Amino acid sequence: MTPQELVVRMLPPFGGWLALAALALPGGSPLRGAAVVLFLAAGPGAAMVRVCAPALGARPAEGPVERRDPDFARHSDLLERLMLTLFLSIGALMLVATVLIATHTFSAQRVLLTLTLLTTLAAFRPPLRASPRPRTPKGSAQ
Numbered sequence: 657m658t659p660q661e662l663v664v665r666m667l668p669p670f671g672g673w674l675a676l677a678a679l680a681l682p683g684g685s686p687l688r689g690a691a692v693v694l695f696l697a698a699g700p701g702a703a704m705v706r707v708c709a710p711a712l713g714a715r716p717a718e719g720p721v722e723r724r725d726p727d728f729a730r731h732s733d734l735l736e737r738l739m740l741t742l743f744l745s746i747g748a749l750m751l752v753a754t755v756l757i758a759t760h761t762f763s764a765q766r767v768l769l770t771l772t773l774l775t776t777l778a779a780f781r782p783p784l785r786a787s788p789r790p791r792t793p794k795g796s797a798q
Contacts, residue, residue: 672772701745
């Protein structure tokens with residue numbers, strides 16, 4: 657693993673620990689709000705998407721029949737990863753908050769700490785391997 661890969665891999669957990677540290681700032685501080693919102697919107701999802709990246713890139717995007725944009729596949733994959741990052745982060749936030757509410761232990765600090773720990777664990781996990789493409793029998797049309 658190169659140093660650049662390590663830095664990219666550790667950015668989401670670092671954002672979580674930074675958001676936890678930002679809780680020490682005064683309550684109305686814009687810096688505190690920005691750090692927490694940015695982490696909650698992208699941190700957990702970015703770590704999960706990095707784990708799934710090889711499996712996501714196994715099959716390229718298929719565009720319309722008329723290809724006017726030569727970079728369609730690259731733009732489509734980027735948009736897919738951005739949306740997955742956002743929605744996985746929001747889903748993880750909702751799941752953690754629901755569990756903490758159900759156990760009567762909900763607080764914003766606990767939600768942030770739990771998501772930071774889960775993001776750190778996901779950052780240490782090796783990426784998934786892409787499954788091979790299914791073979792088509794000779795003579796079949798696809």
